[in-house]
Amino acid sequence: MSDNAGKANRRGRPGYDLGRLLDVTVRVFNERGYEGTSMEDLSQRLGITKSAIYYHVSSKDELLRLSVNRALDALFAVIEEDASRTGRAIDRLEHVVRRSVEVLVAELPFVTLLLRVRGNTKVERQALARRREFDRIVSELVEQAEAEGSIRPDVDPALTSRLLFGMVNSIIEWYRPSRGLRAEQIADAVTKIAFDGLRHERDRDLVE
Amino acid sequence: MSDNAGKANRRGRPGYDLGRLLDVTVRVFNERGYEGTSMEDLSQRLGITKSAIYYHVSSKDELLRLSVNRALDALFAVIEEDASRTGRAIDRLEHVVRRSVEVLVAELPFVTLLLRVRGNTKVERQALARRREFDRIVSELVEQAEAEGSIRPDVDPALTSRLLFGMVNSIIEWYRPSRGLRAEQIADAVTKIAFDGLRHERDRDLVE
Numbered sequence: 001m002s003d004n005a006g007k008a009n010r011r012g013r014p015g016y017d018l019g020r021l022l023d024v025t026v027r028v029f030n031e032r033g034y035e036g037t038s039m040e041d042l043s044q045r046l047g048i049t050k051s052a053i054y055y056h057v058s059s060k061d062e063l064l065r066l067s068v069n070r071a072l073d074a075l076f077a078v079i080e081e082d083a084s085r086t087g088r089a090i091d092r093l094e095h096v097v098r099r100s101v102e103v104l105v106a107e108l109p110f111v112t113l114l115l116r117v118r119g120n121t122k123v124e125r126q127a128l129a130r131r132r133e134f135d136r137i138v139s140e141l142v143e144q145a146e147a148e149g150s151i152r153p154d155v156d157p158a159l160t161s162r163l164l165f166g167m168v169n170s171i172i173e174w175y176r177p178s179r180g181l182r183a184e185q186i187a188d189a190v191t192k193i194a195f196d197g198l199r200h201e202r203d204r205d206l207v208e
Numbered sequence: 209m210s211d212n213a214g215k216a217n218r219r220g221r222p223g224y225d226l227g228r229l230l231d232v233t234v235r236v237f238n239e240r241g242y243e244g245t246s247m248e249d250l251s252q253r254l255g256i257t258k259s260a261i262y263y264h265v266s267s268k269d270e271l272l273r274l275s276v277n278r279a280l281d282a283l284f285a286v287i288e289e290d291a292s293r294t295g296r297a298i299d300r301l302e303h304v305v306r307r308s309v310e311v312l313v314a315e316l317p318f319v320t321l322l323l324r325v326r327g328n329t330k331v332e333r334q335a336l337a338r339r340r341e342f343d344r345i346v347s348e349l350v351e352q353a354e355a356e357g358s359i360r361p362d363v364d365p366a367l368t369s370r371l372l373f374g375m376v377n378s379i380i381e382w383y384r385p386s387r388g389l390r391a392e393q394i395a396d397a398v399t400k401i402a403f404d405g406l407r408h409e410r411d412r413d414l415v416e
Contacts, residue, residue, distance in 0.1 A: 090407065151406040159389070159397050160406065162382050163375050170374020181367070189367050196412070197405025198359040198368065199298065204404070 015048050018056045018066070026067045026109045034064055034113075035120070061123050068117060068127040071110040074103045075134055089144035090151055094195055096138060097164060098187040104171045105183035112172040135161060164194055223256050226264045226274070234275045234317045242272055242321075243328070269331050276325060276335040279318040282311045283342055297352035298359055302403055304346060305372060306395040312379045313391035320380040343369060372402055 016024075028037050028045050039060055043050045057063050078084060083095040104111050114131070117124045142157040142164075167190055175181070224232075236245050236253050247268055251258045265271050286292060291303040312319050322339070325332045350365040350372075375398055383389070 090411070145406075150408055150411045152400065152404075152408050155397050155400055155406070156393075159394070160401065163378065163397060163401055166378020166381065167371050167375040169378065169381075170371065173374065173377075174370050185364075186367070189363050189371060192360065192363055193368065193371055193405075194401055195405050195407045196360075197401075197403050197407075198353075198363070199403045199405075200358055200360050203298070203358045 015052065016046065016056070021046065021053070021056055022063070022067055022070065023109075025063050026113050029064070029067065030109055030112050030116075034060075061121065064113075064121075065123045065126075067110055068114045068123070071103075071107050071114040072127065072130045072134075074107050074110075075100060076130075078103060079134070079137055088150055089141055089148050090195075093138070093141040093145055093151075094191055096141065097168060097194065098191055100165070100168050101171065101187040101190055102183045104168065105175065105177075105186065108172065108175065108177070111169075115169055115172055135165070138165065167194060223260065224254065224264070229254065229261070229264055230271070230275055230278065231317075233271050234321050237272070237275065238317055238320050238324075242268075269329065272321075272329075273331045273334075275318055276322045276331070279311075279315050279322040280335065280338045280342075282315050282318075283308060284338075286311060287342070287345055296358055297349055297356050298403075301346070301349040301353055301359075302399055304349065305376060305402065306399055308373070308376050309379065309395040309398055310391045312376065313383065313385075313394065316380065316383065316385070319377075323377055323380055343373070346373065375402065 024046055025042055028042055032041065037060070039050050039053060042053060042060075042063075046053065057066070078096055078099040081095070081099065084092050084099070086092075114127060117127045119125050119128050139158050139161040142151065142155075142160045145151040146153050146155075146157065171186065175186070232254055233250055236250055240249065245268070247258050247261060250261060250268075250271075254261065265274065286304055286307040289303070289307065292300050292307070294300075322335060325335045327333050327336050347365050347369040350359065350363075350368045353359040354361050354363075354365065379394065383394070
């Protein structure tokens, strides 16, 4: 990706490097749907010719692949962070949840596109396979946290990871950057609710 | 709805009453998108003529309205239940969350259609308005629960209700009736996570 962008810059080509081209492309995909978007639509929205787009990518399919991989690479990078790999499983899980919220907010249009992929093409099926791999890693973290006794033993790990990331992923449905809510505030709310629960301390003895 | 169905039965008309017609229609809408579905598509899938469809409804738009209202009516009926209206706010909130999970599972294709509505037509905008009204009621319940001191005071009510229902609504993304998970099990998991938190009791003193 940086190679292509570098080439464009070296040639002094006006307009878009690949990163900025994807920024616009992903917005059009989200508005019209990937299948409902033609290279002609993209050319018009970008204000450049189709051959200028083909300078960067070989096909619409490659634009989709680069776009969903931008989201997936960012999520998998979270899993590679030190705090996701060392320490107690509950802390690693909390770190992954918190950083995933930050990735969703930072890469909102790319994650939105990713989460709408239904598996109609090879690129889409590859994206779904990577999503399942991410889910599996989260689910294993939940299992490890149960095994170490740091989270309640009476919830199913797979169901828990689905619900946890259901909460996280809902961000694409309601988050509007313009409203001034910061990623950190959302991450705080998610971890407070999911790890410590909404119920007030002084109310707990009544139910447990 | 039952009137029309009654009429059809009295006439001995073979095939569909309105309820069964909607069951099929909503599946086609979910597969192809509302805009991507023609009355001809529906006629083929139902195996009846277009005029047999027009016996029940005046337009495709009316099919959409009836379909999203089936989901919305079921959700608003939850809010009217005694346990949603009397008692402590936290218990009312928990009841609404639990019963909403049950509605999502019972009316999965209808809620799926509802949650994908984007506001492109008058019917869609009316559906979005009713969704916002539902969100407002949940948000008020969170506020009342904070005011009565039964839930933690350090989470924003609007953000909390979005995250809570983000978790609930994620059901449409991953739930498959065939896998044998019952609504009650999902509702238990949601309320355990959201109200009491994942963190194990004996782990709490370390962090609070």
